[in-house]
Amino acid sequence: EPEVTQTPSHQVTQMGQEVILRCVPISNHLYFYWYRQILGQKVEFLVSFYNNEISEKSEIFDDQFSVERPDGSNFTLKIRSTKLEDSAMYFCASSGTGTYTFGSGTRLTVV
Amino acid sequence: RKEVEQDPGPFNVPEGATVAFNCTYSNSASQSFFWYRQDCRKEPKLLMSVYSSGNEDGRFTAQLNRASQYISLLIRDSKLSDSATYLCVVSTSGNTPLVFGKGTRLSVIA
Numbered sequence: 001e002p003e004v005t006q007t008p009s010h011q012v013t014q015m016g017q018e019v020i021l022r023c024v025p026i027s028n029h030l031y032f033y034w035y036r037q038i039l040g041q042k043v044e045f046l047v048s049f050y051n052n053e054i055s056e057k058s059e060i061f062d063d064q065f066s067v068e069r070p071d072g073s074n075f076t077l078k079i080r081s082t083k084l085e086d087s088a089m090y091f092c093a094s095s096g097t098g099t100y101t102f103g104s105g106t107r108l109t110v111v
Numbered sequence: 112r113k114e115v116e117q118d119p120g121p122f123n124v125p126e127g128a129t130v131a132f133n134c135t136y137s138n139s140a141s142q143s144f145f146w147y148r149q150d151c152r153k154e155p156k157l158l159m160s161v162y163s164s165g166n167e168d169g170r171f172t173a174q175l176n177r178a179s180q181y182i183s184l185l186i187r188d189s190k191l192s193d194s195a196t197y198l199c200v201v202s203t204s205g206n207t208p209l210v211f212g213k214g215t216r217l218s219v220i221a
Contacts, residue, residue: 031206043155043198043211056208091154098143098205102154 002026006092006103013082013110021077021106023092029101032075033093034067036060037105043091049075082110115212117199123218128189132215134182134199143205144175146184147198149214155198158184189219 005024013019025032034046047057047067054067064080075094079086087110092103115136124130132146144161159166161173161182172185182199199212 033208035209035211042213043149043209045208045210048208050206058208089152093209095206100157100209102156104154107152 002101004092004094004101004103006090006106008106009104010107011109013108015084015110016081019079019082019108021079021090021092021108023075023077023103024073025075025092025094026096026101027073029094029096031055031095032069033095033100034077035091035093035102036088037091038085038088046077079108082108084110086110115199115201115210117197117212118215120196120214121216121218123220124189125220126189126191128219129185129187130189130217131186132184132197132199132217134184134212136180136182136199136201136210138201138203138210139180140203141180141201141210143202144173144182145200145209146171146173146182147200147211149196149198151196155200155211158197186217189217191219191221193217194219 007022032049035043037043045058047061048055066078068076089105091105117134146158147155148158149155161175165174170187174183196214196216198214200209202209
């Protein structure tokens with residue numbers, strides 16, 4: 001079964017540092033997403049990406065966040081200057097015909 | 112983005128019990144409805160889509176009431192392996208961002 005792959009599985013970073021979270025979506029999917037889940041809270045939408053541009057973003061997705069599809073397979077989320085409150089699970093997802101598949105997530109810990 | 116509300120948990124039930132989860136959504140433009148399951152510190156996994164006519168998959172039955180903006184999930188003959196958090200999820204159409212409820216935790220006890 002096709003899967004969405006995320007790396008790393010866990011990243012610890014110091015406050016103020018930049019981090020890049022990586023995702024390889026399912027190859028024939030055209031829509032890509034980032035979600036985050038702070039411990040004990042609900043899964044929250046960050047951004048969606050289609051046709052090489054952002055199609056929608058939430059109020060969480062401010063100027064410190066950016067996304068990129070640098071080649072035909074990877075989809076990245078960059079956090080420019082991490083804050084303690086960015087600590088969360090970050091899930092990448094992709095969808096084709098309305099079927100969404102989630103990656104196993106990256107646990108980001110900001111210290 | 113409008114909200115999805117779910118029963119507060121946790122639900123602690125014995126093996127073999129029937130358990131029901133309820134969910135309401137506030138965005139009347141929602142068109143796609145799902146129940147996801149999330150194990151501790153894992154990604155959400157699709158349990159089933161929910162259709163207007165109601166649908167069943169083995170021990171799981173999902174129902175949708177568009178007029179009341181209400182979704183339900185019934186689990187019959189609970190197994191220990193059903194222990195997880197159940198997430199009610201909606202979207203306005205295919206491929207639009209999913210909106211998640213906070214989830215209801217289920218613990219099935221031997």
